[in-house]
Amino acid sequence: MTPLDIPNLNWDAFLGNSAVVSAYQDLTKLTTRTVLLHPLSLIPRVPQSCYCAWSDAIHIFIDESSERVHHSLVHELLHGILVEEGYCRIAARLPNSLHGMFSNEMQHPEIFRRMEAYGLDMSAYWPHWVRELRGSLADMLNEVVVDRHAGVSHMPQLFTWFYFKHVSAAHLEEYRHANSAAYVAAQAAYEETKGLGFADMECHRQSFELFKEHWSRFCTDHLPGSFAQQLATNIREGTLKPLLDNEKGRSAEEIMTLLISKGLHVAG
Numbered sequence: 001m002t003p004l005d006i007p008n009l010n011w012d013a014f015l016g017n018s019a020v021v022s023a024y025q026d027l028t029k030l031t032t033r034t035v036l037l038h039p040l041s042l043i044p045r046v047p048q049s050c051y052c053a054w055s056d057a058i059h060i061f062i063d064e065s066s067e068r069v070h071h072s073l074v075h076e077l078l079h080g081i082l083v084e085e086g087y088c089r090i091a092a093r094l095p096n097s098l099h100g101m102f103s104n105e106m107q108h109p110e111i112f113r114r115m116e117a118y119g120l121d122m123s124a125y126w127p128h129w130v131r132e133l134r135g136s137l138a139d140m141l142n143e144v145v146v147d148r149h150a151g152v153s154h155m156p157q158l159f160t161w162f163y164f165k166h167v168s169a170a171h172l173e174e175y176r177h178a179n180s181a182a183y184v185a186a187q188a189a190y191e192e193t194k195g196l197g198f199a200d201m202e203c204h205r206q207s208f209e210l211f212k213e214h215w216s217r218f219c220t221d222h223l224p225g226s227f228a229q230q231l232a233t234n235i236r237e238g239t240l241k242p243l244l245d246n247e248k249g250r251s252a253e254e255i256m257t258l259l260i261s262k263g264l265h266v267a268g
């Protein structure tokens, strides 16, 4: 079995929504890969709609019964669109956990901006995101207590939160009390990049480079020990690489292994 054989849903059932059809058409115009839709129930260990992609296909998993199904569809399609447009990740010697989180989170300010631009009523979506933030914040506050380096992994997320402060202000404020140095560093990065944003590749690259400087400086100035100084150097020397290259290097086997680890049941 390959990921292409995973039971899928018919896109036609969702293309009556004008935002979904626009995002779907934009992605299929940009990509040569197959874009498949699947029920989230196939991967029971994943709680929310998600996106995964490899050399031959882009897979989107959604909860068809959710009241936010159109928002989720456009959100996941936009992850694909940004990748196809050339959005980047940082290639640097960083702990693995930082990598996946980093590239995913860094896309969200632009994804929210474009969800709205596709005509979605975001007032129906934000309460969901507030709950997401609440969960992330609880984890982050716990990490601050047990890990003196926690700020370095929180900074990308905090940085993106500043882009939708109308939803995240209370969370940011709560975090500030627990770890003001990381908060202040993320805020400074935001202040320097907010005029640029992420609307196209060039802005995205410039914002990303500026964020990198603030991120590296935070390690130098606020974290103890030689590990942190090494991290600062690795971030500073890290280069931006297209996410698309990374996805195109992923094989069918790798995706099957990943999905099976998330609970996908393979018959036979």
Ligand SMILES: [Zn+2]
Pocket (backbone or CB within 6 Å): 075, 079, 104, 108
């Ligand atoms: Zn996302």
